[in-house]
Amino acid sequence: MAIDPSASNSAPLEKVTPATQWSNLLIVLVAIVLTVAIAMGLKTQTTSVSLDAMAKAAVPFDVALANSKPTLMEFYADWCTSCQAMAPTLQSLEEQYGDRVNFVMLNVDNEKWLPEILSYRVDGIPHFVYMKAGGTAIGQAIGEQPRPILEANLVALSDGTELPYAQTTGQTSAFSTTVETKESAADPRGHGSQVVDKG
Secondary structure: OOOOHHHOOOOOOOOOOHHHHHHHHHHHHHHHHHHHHHHHHHHHHOOOOOHHHHHHHOOOHHHHHHOOOOEEEEEEOOOOHHHHHHHHHHHHHHHHHOOOOEEEEEEOOOHHHHHHHHHOOOOEEOEEEEEOOOOOEEEEEEOOOOHHHHHHHHHHHHHOOOOOOOEEEOOOEEOOOOEEEEEOOOOOOOOOEEEEEOO
């Protein structure tokens, strides 16, 4: 039995023209350019300011209380989107005013700072506390703050004048401690509440 080559099931191959070759080359070049652009875009997005790096570079709390400069203390958390959004502004302000004002960062997820969290009544972050030299609190701001408000307070703090925005509230991230207050029925002399660790 002889095979007839003209009776083949395969379709005849189309001839590739120079126009088709140029079209394919153009598609490949556009794909390469788009891939590079996307990769560069992702790279620039991941080079944002790190809260962890800022906290490591910040003035330690005990040093700030002992030196002769006023202090801006921020309660923050790495997961706090408002804290992350404000990080570039705070880094810029620290570069500008760091020689006159201590910049302190206390992570609310670190149990070490629980006494300060309770003392300053932190219930939303970022929570900023403005302190005179020596550690006396003279104002607070809670939540995202516009740069002009922070800067005006920093100028007043460094000049030793009254803060123009001593109590401000912006967008916050919810935060709660692992402690609760509970009435003490066991001690009839206790008229207040005591702190009980839930953890």
